[in-house]
Amino acid sequence: MSMQLEPLKPFVWRVPMGTVPGMRVPGIVFATEELARAIEGDNAIEQVANVATLPGIVGASFAMPDIHWGYGFPIGGVAATDPEQGGVISPGGVGFDIACGVRLLRSELTLADVDDLRGLVAALGDRVPRGVGERGRMRLSRSEVEKVLAEGVRYPLSQGMGWQEDEELCEDFGVLEDALPDEVSDRAIERGAPQLGSLGAGNHFLEVQIVDDILDERAADDMGLFPDQVCVMLHSGSRGLGHQVCTDYLKLVDASMREEGIEVPDRQLACVPVKHEVARRYLGAMYAAANFARANRHVLAHLVRETFEAFLGRSAREMGLRLVYDVAHNLAKMEEHEVEGERRLLCVHRKGATRAFGPGSLEIPEPYRGIGQPVIIPGSMGTASYVLVGTDEPTAFASTCHGAGRAMSRTQAKKRMSGSELVKQLEGEGIVMAASKPRLLAEEAPYAYKDVSQVVDACEGAGLSRKVARLRPVGVVKG
Amino acid sequence: MTRSYELLEHTADVGILARGDTREEAFAAAGEGLAEILGSWFPGRGEEHEVRIEGPDVEALLVAWLDELLYLSEASDAVFGGFEVDRVEETRLLARVRVAPRAGRALEGQHVKAATYHRLRVAQEPPGWTARVFLDV
Numbered sequence: 253m254s255m256q257l258e259p260l261k262p263f264v265w266r267v268p269m270g271t272v273p274g275m276r277v278p279g280i281v282f283a284t285e286e287l288a289r290a291i292e293g294d295n296a297i298e299q300v301a302n303v304a305t306l307p308g309i310v311g312a313s314f315a316m317p318d319i320h321w322g323y324g325f326p327i328g329g330v331a332a333t334d335p336e337q338g339g340v341i342s343p344g345g346v347g348f349d350i351a352c353g354v355r356l357l358r359s360e361l362t363l364a365d366v367d368d369l370r371g372l373v374a375a376l377g378d379r380v381p382r383g384v385g386e387r388g389r390m391r392l393s394r395s396e397v398e399k400v401l402a403e404g405v406r407y408p409l410s411q412g413m414g415w416q417e418d419e420e421l422c423e424d425f426g427v428l429e430d431a432l433p434d435e436v437s438d439r440a441i442e443r444g445a446p447q448l449g450s451l452g453a454g455n456h457f458l459e460v461q462i463v464d465d466i467l468d469e470r471a472a473d474d475m476g477l478f479p480d481q482v483c484v485m486l487h488s489g490s491r492g493l494g495h496q497v498c499t500d501y502l503k504l505v506d507a508s509m510r511e512e513g514i515e516v517p518d519r520q521l522a523c524v525p526v527k528h529e530v531a532r533r534y535l536g537a538m539y540a541a542a543n544f545a546r547a548n549r550h551v552l553a554h555l556v557r558e559t560f561e562a563f564l565g566r567s568a569r570e571m572g573l574r575l576v577y578d579v580a581h582n583l584a585k586m587e588e589h590e591v592e593g594e595r596r597l598l599c600v601h602r603k604g605a606t607r608a609f610g611p612g613s614l615e616i617p618e619p620y621r622g623i624g625q626p627v628i629i630p631g632s633m634g635t636a637s638y639v640l641v642g643t644d645e646p647t648a649f650a651s652t653c654h655g656a657g658r659a660m661s662r663t664q665a666k667k668r669m670s671g672s673e674l675v676k677q678l679e680g681e682g683i684v685m686a687a688s689k690p691r692l693l694a695e696e697a698p699y700a701y702k703d704v705s706q707v708v709d710a711c712e713g714a715g716l717s718r719k720v721a722r723l724r725p726v727g728v729v730k731g
Numbered sequence: 732m733t734r735s736y737e738l739l740e741h742t743a744d745v746g747i748l749a750r751g752d753t754r755e756e757a758f759a760a761a762g763e764g765l766a767e768i769l770g771s772w773f774p775g776r777g778e779e780h781e782v783r784i785e786g787p788d789v790e791a792l793l794v795a796w797l798d799e800l801l802y803l804s805e806a807s808d809a810v811f812g813g814f815e816v817d818r819v820e821e822t823r824l825l826a827r828v829r830v831a832p833r834a835g836r837a838l839e840g841q842h843v844k845a846a847t848y849h850r851l852r853v854a855q856e857p858p859g860w861t862a863r864v865f866l867d868v
């Protein structure tokens with residue numbers, strides 16, 4: 253179904269009330285003119301309107317410039333609900349890959365310090381478990397998984413992996429304390445136990461990148477970013493554990509919703525009041541899965557440091573392989589926001605959207621309080637990625653985009669070019685490729701995605717975030 | 732009995748439209764579609780494993796059926812050799828699934844996170860039954 257967006261002001265578009273029956277608030281989409289036209293051709297606007305029907309939704313059903321058609325929620329959707337007004341929580345507003353996110357490591361190196369880039373990328377590919385069915389670096393017992401679920405990055409830290417400072421430089425300082433590991437099913441624990449420290453498949457990746465352009469010198473300086481610097485970006489999530497948590501609770505929430513007499517236009521929007529017992533359990537289990545996701549990226553970053561050490565023959569500390577930040581883009585959290593002049597505790601769903609708190613927030617690491625929370629935006633494979641920061645006047649409950657956003661289905665993408673042709677093209681552009689399954693690679697081809705530069709420009713234009721640095725890939729490791 | 736399936740386009744994900752003479756055959760065809768997407772379809776291989784699922788309605792059973800297969804493939808690191816759905820009632824499903832150890836085979840398939848309720852449909856459409864489900868990949 254194709255629908256039209258109403259222009260409100262530059263970079264801001266409205267999905268009017270009545271677009272679908274039962275909307276409680278309008279939809280607001282942030283986009284450039286060109287992106288808006290593309291969005292109108294997708295089914296995503298109907299999904300923005302569907303989310304606007306959720307009980308207790310506050311302000312608007314928001315969509316970031318990288319919005320595209322998802323299941324239930326659009327990818328790029330942000331919705332906050334007020335528990336005091338019957339507000340609901342929806343597992344579909346988080347998705348199956350709970351706390352999927354991005355971690356950026358910087359270094360004191362430039363490309364000139366890496367004599368054999370191809371060898372380094374191959375070594376990373378060998379060291380980092382990836383792909384379907386691949387087991388992680390850590391094999392955990394049940395009680396160890398439970399510790400990860402409760403302690404997040406503190407558990408691998410206690411096992412001697414990573415650096416103490418990594419904890420502070422992670423969203424929520426590495427752990428959501430309100431996690432309830434007991435609410436995570438045996439099946440989820442069984443799936444997670446062999447997977448900690450594995451990248452996964454699909455759009456998950458590890459890239460060696462170079463800082464290509466500094467767009468905000470002060471913020472870049474506070475993050476330790478400089479031109480030509482070697483960085484490593486990791487994109488992964490909570491693996492099978494998170495998928496199973498969502499699967500389990502979707503069923504429970506679907507059943508409870510019927511009992512509560514709540515109706516939604518798409519069953520994948522199944523939701524239950526935040527104050528309901530099932531919501532309490534889901535929130536606790538979802539937070540636990542988020543802790544697993546952070547710990548997973550923490551272990552992966554440890555493997556990256558080890559690989560650099562072994563390959564370049566210098567210590568990771570000497571090479572300055574420090575964490576810039578780790579932030580999720582599939583999560584719902586209880587957060588305080590100002591609504592109509594008063595602070596209210598809201599349940600903020602970000603499905604393919606990133607939290608972007610402004611300067612001064614106590615929720616962000618102390619070194620960044622002067623500039624705002626870092627936001628890490630992975631581009632599509634072989635294209636630029638960005639580092640952004642939150643702004644002084646946070647918009648859409650302090651949220652911004654999460655990536656380029658798909659523009660083409662996987663089947664269409666594969667028709668355009670074969671995986672091996674794509675590898676050849678990217679290698680021709682000077683990017684070293686290590687992909688375990690070249691045949692599927694074309695699904696993630698750059699042409700299947702929107703232009704990430706336009707997406708971050710739209711975010712800046714709309715006041716969601718500011719650009720700090722652009723990075724370009726020189727090595728890609730894919731599952 | 733005949734069964735068939737086709738894969739459906741979706742911007743980020745992929746759908747299965749499965750058909751069968753009966754509801755049971757349509758569900759079995761959906762299983763085959765999933766196995767093909769995963770790259771883990773090795774007809775005839777493996778040992779039979781019994782599956783019993785309960786759910787609030789037939790559509791929820793379809794999601795639970797595919798989620799059960801995903802769990803089986805991941806938790807036991809297995810590939811599929813066959814799907815026989817013996818009974819699909821309003822709130823209950825009985826099936827037999829052939830599973831074999833992956834045994835180090837590199838699977839040329841996609842990773843599938845879960846089956847979703849998005850545009851979910853099970854319906855009698857002469858001459859048989861159809862089952863439509865979208866997967867998060």
